[in-house]
Amino acid sequence: MVALVAIVAVLLIVISAVQTLKIAELWAINKGKVIYEVTQKQNKVQALLMLVFLVAYFAFFAWQVWKWGDLMLPVSASEHGVVTDRLLNITYAFIIPVFVITHIFLFWFAYKYAYNPNRKATFFSHSNKLELVWTIIPSIALTVLILFGLSSWNEIMTPVDSEKEHVLIEVQAQQFSWSARYAGADGKLGRAGVEFIEGVNAMGVDIKDKNSKDDKIVRGEIHLPVGIPVQFVFRSIDVIHSAYMPHFRAQMNCVPGVKTQFNFVPTITTEEMKKITNNEDFNYILLCNKICGAAHYNMQMDIIVESKEDYEKWLAEQKQFAEN
Amino acid sequence: MTTIVLENNDYKKEIKQKTAKPLLWIGLVSIVMFFAGLTSAVIVSKGTAVWESIQIPSAFAISTVFILLSSLTFYLGENSLKNNNIARAKIFILATLILGLLFSITQYLAWTELYKNGVVWAGSESSAAGSYFYALTALHLLHLLGGLISLLVVSFKSMKERYNEENLLGVQLSSTYWHFLTALWVYLYLFLIFIA
């Protein structure tokens, strides 16, 4: 019954809209108009709207920055993140003016050169000089961006020198949780693979490998020492996941059958970050950022950055693999 | 609605004469891209995974000979048509058809040979290398099936003596496609030797 009423209502609306439109058109034709031509009046309104839109668009942009600016990620908590943030700001300094200026030209010209029967458009079909200018200027700007971007990229992607002091952590992703394994005292991770997964050995660590005896498996949260490079190795045992640590400007996919890696130096402890963000409940997180199944939206692990002493104390409390 | 009578109504035939060959050629480009995709897949896989070495079945060599011969006979057949030697053309086109069928049979024999050597297509015993062997050759054979169908049509029409030196378009299209398949096979064969 409701459906029937709804259908009738929609039909009536459509029919009355058709009739209104038809009447309006007939009326206009009666007044001697070619109804599909855009009238002078309409054209002027549209031209004005171009200006209105330009202002409104910029106002909307500014409003968003003002309103949501504080919600953005806080200052980078990793060494390389500071560099990428700077690169991001340089890019902004390039693209926001481009965005603003081109929009001003676009909508201003649209407004200014609205149709006027007493004026002739200028037959201006090309200018090698102009075209050269706006090929070369973007090229130069891009060269700067590319050079700066690539040097940052190479730096970020270079693995930690294994001779130097560092923490080695293997992170394993599966639907829909994370687990991590610290390399232990020997600084080496034992062999692991899906064929070894059995019962409590959910990370599939090879018991026979001597390197795995002192490995420490943790779930729920990982701890990192501040100021010391952390080398991550990522694995997945089912589908592709992505280990995303936004506060550290770090992300790497976890791919079944492949080991991927990423490294960074944490620079701000959790406690310090609580003060910076003015948020007592603040916590660094690791979250999944590659569609991985129904509960993709809730696949997280806490990261705690603390002083070296606190970190070592915590690590000492964790059980070695051989003890299980 | 007013109807406007078109004076020249056989433009469709004219268009066909003009465009059939370019259509085929660009179609061939898309097939090339298809196999290029597969080829690069093999190369990427070979770079990342454990690559099992495979013994190339001898039947592949025989099928290479068959398909090369078939291209030759098709060429001769087309030439005979051009010289209006219909009787000779019939023989050559039939020979092409038979050689094409022989090629298909030897492909099948090669697969059984592969299987006997322990290279399986899928399942726990399979490896990416082996699967590629089957996939590449089978997909080529699938395209060849299209060639065989067109050959059947061409043979049938040549038996009925529909072709002559003026009316060759069908034969030309079919032979272009067939030579392309030959070239594609030779490429695949060399590539298989390379990856084995």
Add this chain to the structure above:
Amino acid sequence: MSATHHHHEEQDFLFKYIFSQDHKMISKQFLITGFLMGFIGMVMSTLFRLQLGFPGESFWAIDFFLGSWAENGVMAPDKYLALVTMHGTIMVFFLLTAGLSGTFSNLLIPLQIGARDMASGFLNMLSYWFFFVSSVIMLISLGVEGGAASAGWTIYPPLSALPQAIPGSGLGMTLWLVAMAIFIASSLLGSLNYIVTILNLRTKGMTMTRLPLTIWAFLVTAILGVLSFPVLLSAALLLIFDRSFGTSFYLSDIYIGGQVLEHSGGSPILFEHLFWFLGHPEVYIVLLPALGITSEIVSTMSRKPIFGYRAMVTSILAIAFLSVIVWGHHMFVTGMNPFLGAVFTFTTLLIAIPSAVKVFNYITTLWKGNIIFSPAMLFSIGLVSTFISGGVTGLILGDSALDINIHDTYFVVGHFHIVMGLSAIFGMFAGVYHWFPKMFGRMMNNTLGFFHFWITIVCAYGVFFPMHFLGLAGVPRRYYTNSEFPLFENMIDINELVTWFAIVAAFAQLLFVFNFFYSALRGPRSSQNPWRANSLEWTAPVEHIHGNWPGEIPEVHRWAYDYSKVDENGEYISGEDFISQVVPLGPNEKDGGH
């Protein structure tokens, strides 16, 4: 006599409207089917926007449209992913590839180059019917057990390969792959035809340098299609083998559902390479026709030649060339070789140069023009705006070092919806408003068009601009809800605002739908050249006839952009502000804007 006549008419109907081989009819078929699919895709997006704006709340609309996918009016998390996946697939392929290219390539190529029809009417018809069957299969997949494909429109394995991983990877994904294989066949048949027609069937005098920019765009689009779609087909085939026959092209070392799978030796990254080898050119397959259409409209409605015709053609070619060597920028964080990442960053950022040239040329075309704001022109200006707004953020995403932190966040969603989604759909709307008289012999209503444009552009920016901020706050895409993270608690306002804009935008499209059908059936009849344009299609009669022109096809004597051309005394050469391409050059006149 009358009986045979009747029989004849029936047959006529079947071949005129259903199995037509006439490019003009096929164009309309593509348009209607594409828009229908697009409408479905839009409803899907509105539904999942409801979930994102008001997570966990029950809605009558969700209950009504989704039925068993949503208990008590709240959609299930995996069905949210199914909606996202199908929305992406439908919009990218069915609306913006087939709907856009299929419609306008078919309509405009023969008419603008002066050909009787496409190279092969039969293949052209086949192209539409493959598209139709593919659409039907894709829609059927919505109703199968386990739901439609849910692995994202990029269908990365292993998620797309394993039904254990997500229910949508069962029959739903099989049908997705079948539909896409048929779709690729359709697209290839179309592209073959477009290329060959443009290269072989131009009328006398229609040299390549006199082609309207629309045709250049369609040509390059078709070439990209021929080069990249077969590669997607090969990727999809290998995936089908993995899924259905147990091969291991993409799968390796997988433990799921309590057991180790027997696949070994495959690489999921391989799929990403093959997919994006199509996937990135696909972006330009979607975008270039829109750029071609709007170049034509901006010039016509500004009553000025398009600025820098040769530069426009060159940038189309440059964009197309670069587009096939940048696919790796979708894979910066897959663990790819950092050196390769650097190469892809380089090639990606290079695309900004031809894109910038296009934008500047558009703007210069407006400069000192005499602009008529038809709805088509409004959407064309809208396209330039979205192309800039979405394009500049590409410089951030294309930079590998920056991409690390915003890869797969809402920043990406905002970026590509604006630069590719909005630009392409604006181009499509512009094309429909502009060439409606050519398709239906009637005109669309301007007032409705104005409202349609302004509401759409305001709401579109309202939807997609805030997404940049979400992304910069680290919110990942494809999340069913952000409520599980304390970090994202403050984002709910943004999501709510976006949802409201999306709802209004969706309803605004009804204005277009109404305008479209009203005008097609009852709109005022069009004159032969309602926009006073130069190109060849406006020399053909309003009535659709086989072969397009009665009698001889007109000969072309000049390029398509002689608007407001004046002589030494400053008077219009032709007495009007346009000169059709069929008008011979005057004694002292030079061609091509010289």
